[in-house]
Amino acid sequence: MERNHLILAVVAVVALLIAPHLLYSVFLMKVLCFALFACAFNLLLGYGGLLSFGHAAYFGSASYVTAHTMKVWGFTPELGIIAGMLAAALLGLVFGWLAIRRAGIYFAMVTLAFAQMVYFYALQAPFTGGEDGIQAVPRGELFGFIDLRDDISLYYFVLALFLIGFFVLYRTVYSPFGQVLKAIRENEPRAISLGYRTNHFKLATFVLSATFSGMAGAATVLVFQLASLTYVEWQMSGEVVLMTLLGGMGTVLGPVVGAALVVTLQTYLAPFGAWVTIILGVIFVICVLLFRRGIVGEALARFAFLKNDKAQLQRSDVAEATVTKEAAHDPVKPL
Amino acid sequence: MIFDLLGVPPQALLGQLLLGLINGSFYALLSLGLALIFGMLNIINFAHGALYMMGAFVSWMLLTYLGIPFWPSLILAPLIVALFGMALERTMLSKLYHLDHLYGLLLTFGLALIIEGAFRTMYGVSGRVYPIPEILRGGTNLGFMFLPNYRAFVVVVALFVCLGVWFFIERTRIGSYLRAGTENPELLQAFGINVPRMITLTYGLGVGLAALTGVLAAPIYQVHPLMGFHMIIVVFAVVVIGGLGSMLGAIVTGLLLGVVEGFTRVFYPEASATVVFIIMAIVLLLRPQGLFGKR
Numbered sequence: 135m136e137r138n139h140l141i142l143a144v145v146a147v148v149a150l151l152i153a154p155h156l157l158y159s160v161f162l163m164k165v166l167c168f169a170l171f172a173c174a175f176n177l178l179l180g181y182g183g184l185l186s187f188g189h190a191a192y193f194g195s196a197s198y199v200t201a202h203t204m205k206v207w208g209f210t211p212e213l214g215i216i217a218g219m220l221a222a223a224l225l226g227l228v229f230g231w232l233a234i235r236r237a238g239i240y241f242a243m244v245t246l247a248f249a250q251m252v253y254f255y256a257l258q259a260p261f262t263g264g265e266d267g268i269q270a271v272p273r274g275e276l277f278g279f280i281d282l283r284d285d286i287s288l289y290y291f292v293l294a295l296f297l298i299g300f301f302v303l304y305r306t307v308y309s310p311f312g313q314v315l316k317a318i319r320e321n322e323p324r325a326i327s328l329g330y331r332t333n334h335f336k337l338a339t340f341v342l343s344a345t346f347s348g349m350a351g352a353a354t355v356l357v358f359q360l361a362s363l364t365y366v367e368w369q370m371s372g373e374v375v376l377m378t379l380l381g382g383m384g385t386v387l388g389p390v391v392g393a394a395l396v397v398t399l400q401t402y403l404a405p406f407g408a409w410v411t412i413i414l415g416v417i418f419v420i421c422v423l424l425f426r427r428g429i430v431g432e433a434l435a436r437f438a439f440l441k442n443d444k445a446q447l448q449r450s451d452v453a454e455a456t457v458t459k460e461a462a463h464d465p466v467k468p469l
Numbered sequence: 470m471i472f473d474l475l476g477v478p479p480q481a482l483l484g485q486l487l488l489g490l491i492n493g494s495f496y497a498l499l500s501l502g503l504a505l506i507f508g509m510l511n512i513i514n515f516a517h518g519a520l521y522m523m524g525a526f527v528s529w530m531l532l533t534y535l536g537i538p539f540w541p542s543l544i545l546a547p548l549i550v551a552l553f554g555m556a557l558e559r560t561m562l563s564k565l566y567h568l569d570h571l572y573g574l575l576l577t578f579g580l581a582l583i584i585e586g587a588f589r590t591m592y593g594v595s596g597r598v599y600p601i602p603e604i605l606r607g608g609t610n611l612g613f614m615f616l617p618n619y620r621a622f623v624v625v626v627a628l629f630v631c632l633g634v635w636f637f638i639e640r641t642r643i644g645s646y647l648r649a650g651t652e653n654p655e656l657l658q659a660f661g662i663n664v665p666r667m668i669t670l671t672y673g674l675g676v677g678l679a680a681l682t683g684v685l686a687a688p689i690y691q692v693h694p695l696m697g698f699h700m701i702i703v704v705f706a707v708v709v710i711g712g713l714g715s716m717l718g719a720i721v722t723g724l725l726l727g728v729v730e731g732f733t734r735v736f737y738p739e740a741s742a743t744v745v746f747i748i749m750a751i752v753l754l755l756r757p758q759g760l761f762g763k764r
Contacts, residue, residue: 242571251746
C-alpha cells in the first residue's frame with residue numbers, strides 16, 4: 135500500500151508542477167485551495183464520522199484575518215497565513231468544545247448555527263467591510279524577497295501549502311491517532327471502554343480540521359486578493375460537504391477529485407446564475423441516493439473486486455460505512 | 470411607569486415584543502413540524518425552510534395567476550406543498566430509512582438547494598409583496614399601544630394550530646398510532662397498521678405546517694426565494710435548545726426564543742440576529758441534551 139501511494143504521489147506532484155504551463159494558473163490555484171479545504175473537512179467527516187455543516191466559519195474567518203493582517207498591518211504572506219490559521223484553530227477550539235457535546239444530526243445543526251453566528255459577525259463587524267468584504271489585499275513578498283504578484287510563483291507557493299496540508303492530514307489518518315479516530319467512529323462506547331478519552335480525540339480532530347480549513351481560506355485570499363462574505367456563508371459549508379461526498383468520504387484522494395469537479399462545474403456554469411445551485415442540489419441528491427461511496431470510493435471498490443485485494447476491499451467498506459454509525463447515546467430511539 | 474425605568478418608549482418595546490411573538494410562533498410551527506418528522510422518519514428535514522418559502526410562494530402565485538385570495542389559499546397552499554412533500558418522501562426519502570440519519574440530512578439539503586434554485590431562476594432575488602387581506606387591515610388602539618390586526622391574527626392562528634396538532638397527537642386515536650410508530654414501528658406494523666403510509670402522511674403533515682407558516686408569513690415579510698434559509702438555521706438552533714423529544718417542548722421553546730429575540734432587538738439590537746445562537750451555546754454548556762430532551 136505504502137509503495138503504491140508513493141508512486142501515485144510522485145506522479146501527482148510532477149503533474150502539478152507542470153500544470154500551470156498547460157492550464158490557467160488561477161483556476162488551478164482555486165482547485166488546490168478547495169481541495170485542501172475538502173481534505174481538512176474529510177478528516178472530520180470521513181475519519182471522525184462527524185458531519186460539520188459549518189466549516190465555512192473556519193475557512194472564512196481565516197480569510198478575513200489573513201486579509202486584515204496583510205492589508206492593514208502589513209504582514210508578509212507567510213505571517214498572514216499563520217495568523218489566519220491561528221484564528222481558525224482558536225475558533226475551532228471554542229466551537230468544537232461546545233459542539234462535541236452532541237453527536238450525529240445535532241452536531242450538524244450546532245455547527246451550522248455557530249457558522250451562521252460567524253456570518254452575522256462578519257456582516258456587522260467594522261473590520262470586515264460588511265457587504266464589500268476586504269478588497270485589494272496585496273499579495274506581498276514571501277519571506278520578504280519572493281514576489282507573489284506573478285501568478286506562476288504564487289501557484290508554486292499555493293501548491294507548497296496544499297502539499298504541506300495534504301501531507302499532514304495524510305499522516306494523521308495513517309498514524310496511531312488516526313486509527314483511534316476510526317475506532318471511535320465505528321464504536322464509541324467500545325473505544326471509551328478501552329480507555330480512550332474519546333472527547334479529547336474528537337476535539338483534537340475538530341481543531342486540526344478547522345486549522346487546515348483556515349489554511350485553505352488564507353491561501354484563497356492570496357489568490358483572489360479578496361476576503362468576502364461568500365467565504366463565510368452557508369453555501370460554502372454546503373459546497374465542501376458536496377465535494378467530499380462526490381469524491382468519496384473517508385478516502386484520501388476523494389476530496390481532491392470532488393473539489394476539482396465542483397470548482398470546474400462552477401467555473402463553466404457561472405453565467406447561468408441560479409442554475410448552479412440547482413445542479414449542485416441534483417448532484418447532492420444523486421450522490422446520496424445512488425453512490426454513497428463517491429467517485430474514488432466506487433473506483434476503489436471496483437479495483438478491489440478485480441484484484442481481490444483484501445486491504446482495498448476493507449478500505450472501501452469503510453468508505454461506505456463512514457457515517458452509518460452514530461453515537462449510541464443519542465437521546466432519540468432508532469426507528 | 471416601568472417603561473420610564475427601562476428608558477425605552479412603550480410603543481417600541483411592545484411592538485418588538487409582538488414581532489418577537491410572531492417570529493416565536495413561526496419558530497414553534499416549524500420546529501413542531503421538524504419534531505414530528507424526526508419522530509417518525511428519523512430524518513432532520515433540511516428542506517423545511519425551502520418548503521416554508523414554497524408555501525409563501527404558492528399562495529402568492531395562487532393570488533397573482535389565479536386570483537385566489539388569502540383565505541382559500543390558507544388551506545390550498547399548504548395542501549399543494551404537502552402533496553409535493555409526500556411525493557418527495559415516496560420517491561426519495563423512503564429509500565434512506567435503513568441508513569444513518571446523516572444521509573437524510575444530506576438528501577434534504579440537496580432538495581432544499583434544488584427548490585430554492587428553481588424559485589430563484591423563475592423569480593430572481595427580489596422580494597414580492599403579498600397584500601394583507603381586506604378584513605385584517607389596519608389596527609386596534611389598545612390605549613397603551615397600536616395593535617396591527619393581521620399580526621394579532623397570525624399569533625392567534627399559529628397558537629391555535631400548534632395546540633391543535635398537540636391535541637391531535639396526544640389525545641386522539643390516530644395520534645396514539647403516531648406515538649406508537651415513533652416508539653416501535655415494527656410492533657405497530659404487526660398490529661395491522663400501514664406504517665409506510667403513516668410515515669408518508671406524517672411527512673405531509675410536517676411539510677404542510679411549514680407551508681402554512683409560509684402563507685402566514687407572506688403578508689408580513691416579503692415573499693423571497695431565500696426567505697427560508699435563515700429561518701431554518703434559527704429553527705435548528707431552537708430545536709437544539711429545546712430537544713426534539715417533546716411536542717410541547719418544541720412549541721414552548723419556539724415562542725420563548727422569539728420573545729427573547731424581540732427583547733434583544735430593543736435593548737441591544739446588534740445581537741438580535743445572534744442571540745438565539747448564544748443561548749444555544751449556553752444550553753450546550755449547561756444541559757447538552759436540550760431543555761426538554763431526555764438523556
